[in-house]
Amino acid sequence: MTLQLGDTAPNFQATTTAGDIDFYEWAGDSWVIFFSHPADYTPVCTTELGTVARYKEDFDKRGVKTIAISVDGIEDHHGWVKDIEETQDTTVEFPIVADEDKSVANAYGMIHPKADTTATVRSVFIIDPDKKIRLTLTYPAATGRNFKELLRVIDALQLTDGHKVATPANWEQGDDVIIVPSLKDEDEIARRFPKGYQEIKPYLRLTPQPDKA
Missing domain, CATH: 3.30.1020.10 (Antioxidant, Horf6; Chain A, domain2)
Structure with missing residues (x-):
């Protein structure tokens, strides 16, 4: 089933680079940007996660938590984080979900078989404090995302909600x-x-x- 705007974001339990989490408990009352990347140790993904890390202050002042996911294992995630921090001159403080069995990716529709049968595409979900999905975006593998645009959308959503x-x-x-x-x-x-x-x-x-x- 395809998740649509207004749907409740599925909860999940997962192993991440920040330890084991329950997604709802981790999110708390914050807004969340939940985004998938195709694979660790790949060039576009490295720049994307580095960008998210550098924007931490911008996300924090808007009450937004960020969390990434791919179907790579936790050891690969930890090793790759070192590369991200080295090459992007930043510190990765947000969790990266290790979804080797693809259970979370499938729940969120992040596997697009006509694009890639084994890896997640570049999906983005903006989820509000009530766990409702407020934005969905999917990018092709070769195109890096514009995270300034996601900040703009957060600003718009928070303004228009009030x-x-x-x-x-x-x-x-x-x-x-x-x-x-x-x-x-x-x-x-x-x-x-x-x-x-x-x-x-x-x-x-x-x-x-x-x-x-």
């Missing part, structure tokens, strides 16, 4: 946002958006970004 707004195309932190079309009451609009708004069309109303709730 306010009756949506974010326009190419939105960045601090840009104007869109008042959701379902909000009609002018008194409520004035209360929620004291800086006012620009009506381009009745369904397209721009307002300065409110503070996060």
